[in-house]
Amino acid sequence: MESPTETLPAGLDARRHVSALYQAHALALVKLAVLMTGDQPTAEDVVQDAFLGLYRRWQALHDADKALGYLRSSVLNGCRSVHRVRFRRQGITLDPQDHADSAEAEALLGEAHREVLAALRRLPSRQREAVVLRYYLDMTEAQAAQAMGVSKGTVKSATSRGLAALARMLKEEDAR
Amino acid sequence: MSIEDRVRAATRARTTLVRDIRPLEFPDELPARVRRARRWLTWGAPIGAAALVTALALILVMLRQADDPQPGSVTPASGASAIGSIPRYYVALAQTDSTGSQLKAVVGDDRTGRTVAVLNPSLSQNFYGVTGAADDRTFVVMNYTGTTKQTTWYLLRLTPGAARPTQLTKLPIKPVVAHVAGLALSPDGRELAVMWRTATTQTNAVTYLAVYSMSSGAVLHTWITKGDNINAIGGGANGEALSWVDGDRSVDFGWVVFSGGAHPSSTNTVRRIDVTAPGSDLLADSRVAMRLPRTVMPTKTTFSRPCGREVTASDGTVVCGTTSFSDVSFQEVCSTVPPAFVTYSGTTGKRLKVLYTYHGQCLEAQATPVWTDPAGSHVIAFLLLSEKGVKTSATDKFGLIADGHFTPLPKLVVGDGDAIDQGGLAF
Numbered sequence: 163m164e165s166p167t168e169t170l171p172a173g174l175d176a177r178r179h180v181s182a183l184y185q186a187h188a189l190a191l192v193k194l195a196v197l198m199t200g201d202q203p204t205a206e207d208v209v210q211d212a213f214l215g216l217y218r219r220w221q222a223l224h225d226a227d228k229a230l231g232y233l234r235s236s237v238l239n240g241c242r243s244v245h246r247v248r249f250r251r252q253g254i255t256l257d258p259q260d261h262a263d264s265a266e267a268e269a270l271l272g273e274a275h276r277e278v279l280a281a282l283r284r285l286p287s288r289q290r291e292a293v294v295l296r297y298y299l300d301m302t303e304a305q306a307a308q309a310m311g312v313s314k315g316t317v318k319s320a321t322s323r324g325l326a327a328l329a330r331m332l333k334e335e336d337a338r
Numbered sequence: 339m340s341i342e343d344r345v346r347a348a349t350r351a352r353t354t355l356v357r358d359i360r361p362l363e364f365p366d367e368l369p370a371r372v373r374r375a376r377r378w379l380t381w382g383a384p385i386g387a388a389a390l391v392t393a394l395a396l397i398l399v400m401l402r403q404a405d406d407p408q409p410g411s412v413t414p415a416s417g418a419s420a421i422g423s424i425p426r427y428y429v430a431l432a433q434t435d436s437t438g439s440q441l442k443a444v445v446g447d448d449r450t451g452r453t454v455a456v457l458n459p460s461l462s463q464n465f466y467g468v469t470g471a472a473d474d475r476t477f478v479v480m481n482y483t484g485t486t487k488q489t490t491w492y493l494l495r496l497t498p499g500a501a502r503p504t505q506l507t508k509l510p511i512k513p514v515v516a517h518v519a520g521l522a523l524s525p526d527g528r529e530l531a532v533m534w535r536t537a538t539t540q541t542n543a544v545t546y547l548a549v550y551s552m553s554s555g556a557v558l559h560t561w562i563t564k565g566d567n568i569n570a571i572g573g574g575a576n577g578e579a580l581s582w583v584d585g586d587r588s589v590d591f592g593w594v595v596f597s598g599g600a601h602p603s604s605t606n607t608v609r610r611i612d613v614t615a616p617g618s619d620l621l622a623d624s625r626v627a628m629r630l631p632r633t634v635m636p637t638k639t640t641f642s643r644p645c646g647r648e649v650t651a652s653d654g655t656v657v658c659g660t661t662s663f664s665d666v667s668f669q670e671v672c673s674t675v676p677p678a679f680v681t682y683s684g685t686t687g688k689r690l691k692v693l694y695t696y697h698g699q700c701l702e703a704q705a706t707p708v709w710t711d712p713a714g715s716h717v718i719a720f721l722l723l724s725e726k727g728v729k730t731s732a733t734d735k736f737g738l739i740a741d742g743h744f745t746p747l748p749k750l751v752v753g754d755g756d757a758i759d760q761g762g763l764a765f
Binding site for chain 2: 177180181184185186188189192193194196197202203205206209210213214217271272274275276278279282293294297298325328329332
């Protein structure tokens with residue numbers, strides 16, 4: 163027998179469901195996005211957009227259990243877009259408040275943590291995602307693959323390359 | 339330590355610094371599915387354009403052939419034209435659901451009744467105050483975080499019609515751990531006045547008035563007064579009705595003066611402080627702009643408080659709303675002490691003009707001005723009436739007061755009266 167699937171109500175109930183999801187998961191997703199983007203205001207923007215995207219597509223979502231997976235993928239996509247925009251806008255001054263928030267937060271961390279985070283931000287997006295999902299969220303390769311929308315093999319190689327690059331960068335940093 | 343462990347430690351250390359996030363900002367309506375709209379667009383757009391051109395041509399022909407338009411369709415009613423003089427957008431606090439104690443912020447349009455956006459607090463947050471600038475687009479929403487007991491402020495900018503009509507940004511103002519009694523954004527949106535009170539016992543309260551720069555979050559000026567029992571925790575109306583006057587040079591605030599002795603009494607005043615002048619003593623550096631009139635008893639059982647609630651216009655005129663009540667159950671009071679909105683001079687304290695008087699019956703009435711134009715002549719008001727024959731609920735009426743008339747604002751959708759009392763409605 164087929165297991166029952168929750169059919170999600172449309173219209174105004176979408177707002178209630180998405181609000182409940184926001185209350186339950188937004189903070190964790192902002193934390194994930196902070197690791198990807200490096201600053202909290204941008205991370206909050208990305209997460210807001212992900213939830214609004216879910217809200218807009220609520221009627222098309224037929225399984226409530228998939229909402230969190232959808233949100234996580236949206237956040238990762240949003241963070242990639244941020245990096246693409248930043249790359250295109252190199253040379254344009256960003257909002258100084260973003261940097262101030264980020265600098266203040268990182269000033270509270272020890273030197274060793276700051277080095278790791280700086281190295282993490284220098285990784286290509288896919289490697290950074292794989293490393294963060296595997297070692298910050300402790301996801302399995304299969305779970306990380308689902309969140310990133312790639313195969314397990316891709317996660318495995320991206321993680322391996324990411325860790326190797328991190329080790330190299332941190333070794334260089336230590337040698338200075 | 340392995341590289342994996344270093345990543346774990348660093349990422350977890352960084353994310354522990356993320357404690358508060360801003361609330362979710364919903365757009366007004368659930369939009370149609372984008373993909374389907376795009377498919378329609380490819381062949382629908384040319385057909386639509388052709389239909390539009392045909393319709394326009396038909397309308398032009400009909401207009402040329404038509405008789406003179408009917409008078410009623412051309413001249414708007416006086417109430418309608420007056421409604422055009424008030425801000426279109428407002429932010430109101432409302433309960434997140436029927437059982438919850440959290441307040442969300444609803445951005446509304448009083449012309450159409452449309453909800454522009456809803457800002458939902460996260461689990462540990464709660465909104466408890468809102469204020470607006472004169473441009474009808476800039477607001478500040480005050481937020482309390484239960485886990486840290488801190489009050490913080492968010493800038494809310496409206497861009498009606500945009501895909502994302504609201505932008506919420508945390509202001510770089512240092513949070514306070516205190517009871518915030520008053521909040522007022524200057525009409526030009528550059529400065530934020532906040533009055534708050536700290537107290538650990540009933541007698542050691544300290545009241546602060548601070549003016550912050552909206553752009554940098556820096557404190558531009560602070561005034562302090564140390565209280566005794568007159569500043570008891572949660573007591574009095576000190577700091578209520580905080581508002582900017584005199585071209586953003588001064589700030590008015592409500593202040594209760596208690597007199598002790600054998601027959602202790604209190605006097606409600608409006609004090610005015612020049613924010614451009616030096617000084618740091620809240621009471622010594624401010625002056626009484628107006629003593630609010632005391633409660634009167636036209637009969638042995640009916641009472642009228644002429645200035646139960648007040649709001650100050652930016653020219654200094656004080657707009658008061660009366661509270662009418664009786665100490666006898668189910669006694670008709672409005673025929674004896676009708677609720678009214680009256681203006682007073684903020685310079686001399688003299689009564690200037692009765693803006694509107696309610697001529698109807700009620701058991702109890704509370705007239706609350708919630709917004710006024712710079713001259714105190716157009717007022718958005720809230721009339722709370724307890725009426726005869728209505729067993730449980732009261733009738734809440736929002737309206738615009740102008741030229742002696744009360745024009746209902748049915749499209750101003752504000753739910754909870756308590757939220758308004760707590761500064762939960764701003765235009």
